Amino acid sequence: MPSNLESQLFVFLLATFVGFEVIRRVSPLLHTPLMSLTNAISAISLVGSIVIAGAEKSQLSLILGTIAVVCSTANVVGGFVITDRMLKMFKKREPGK
């Protein structure tokens, strides 16, 4: 466990720094799509939900896991679709207009 802990904290620290650097550069123009995209990405908690729901270790974990799969799937599907829908609308001026 302690060695796991060390590498976990390492990953968390580095990912947070990468996150800060990358997200700082996102134009305020796109802050709404940014939020819906990061929301979709963090719905990766779906992978945890899948294992809980699929392992069927107890009645309780099956129920909670299935609800969690529903919630995260809704975010995965919805998050990516609405982000793309928003980004599609951002257009530059047509030349000559």
Add this chain to the structure above:
Amino acid sequence: MIETYFIQFTYIAAAAAFVLSLKWLSHPTTARRGVRVGELGMLLAIVGTLVHHEIVSYQWILVGFVLGSLIGLPLAVFMPMTHVPQRTALSHAFGALAAALVGTAEYYLHTDKLTTFTMAALSLEVILGFLTTTGSLMAFGKLQDLLPSRPLVYRGQNVVNLSLFAVAVATAVYLVLNPARSELFPVVAALSLLFGVLLIIPIGGADMPTVISLLNSYAGLSAAAMGFVLDNKLLIVAGALDGSSGFILSVIMCRAMNRSFTNVLFGGFGQVQMAAGAAEQRPVRSASPEEAAQILEAAASVIVVPGYGMAVAQAQHKVRELYDLLTRRGVDVKFAIHPVAGRMPGHMNVLLAEADIPYDRLTEMEEINPDFPRTDVALVIGANDVTNPAARHDQTSPIYGMPILDVDKARTVMVIKRSLSPGFAGIDNELYYMDKTMMLFGDAKSFVGDLVKELAGARTPA
């Protein structure tokens, strides 16, 4: 063995895809590619997870996929752009609930095997998860007008909230040290759920951009905590990315209001203004669409300042027509976007982009403020506090020190507004009483529609 390698490979690829996805999102020209690669990463991770050896049956996973898609897809496809803040709040609730429920399931599955560290991460996951769930649902209710969007405050509120939170944390700490005391787990869960409600109740509509960002950050952190519990590095990475994104956005929002986190969460923006309520009746100059149209026609440059009022009135498409007519007459039209305009970060940009206004016309506050003194007309549509000059000089004003759009420096100011009633922060706006200000009273959509009619009618038929 091979299965483990496969899963690890897909997770590493997914983590890389997520970072690239956010990187490409930084600019409108590459942003859609960012969504593609994000989807790819997600797909890889899901496929990788499905071969996990602990999974014995796919029945309920499939049920979850189908139900989730049935909920998520319509919310994404049919939700009008004016409702994006609501959808976002709802999705924070979904994400946080998933994390909290997985944490709960993990706790009851492994109660006797949990190490102190895992239990600590699990408590964090569950507390953040549950409080973000109810908090986001409250935010959703306020944005959707199911709940009053004004702050609900009562005496001793902060004491109640903080002591409740302290009890929740203390119980969790005790549970971390004694994981077997499973009767305490529901207590932590219930207190967190309750705290989420109480935390958001006193927050007013104008503070929603900060609160939504903060909830975004919490939802991400609870996903990261879940990664610690499950020893899943992909979850840690994705959660950390989401957490830092939400954090950066909330810092930007706070800065744009010259307020601190504690002030947003515990300040109750609405209470201060009772004193300012007794404003004397001062004369304003109101104007008709005809007069306003004449001035706009004669202008060489116009800056439009949109606010939440434009979103409420769904006026963005009429604004586009106005933009087209003026641009065709050679008027230079730009849009000035205050960081906290609307109900979430970037809200105005999405609405104006929806109405087909080119994004290079949408300018940020720092960039456009020097332009106001050289601008003939500043047209304020449904924005209030972000244009109030009192923020610059009146030290007694609750918004003193907040960075504002220097609308008052334009040669003529036009304000489209329903009535003289003060904005969400409840502060009287001295902009309305200036000599060069014309108040255009009416619904934003119909008034801009009238302006369009006037301008179109005056044009000589081609």
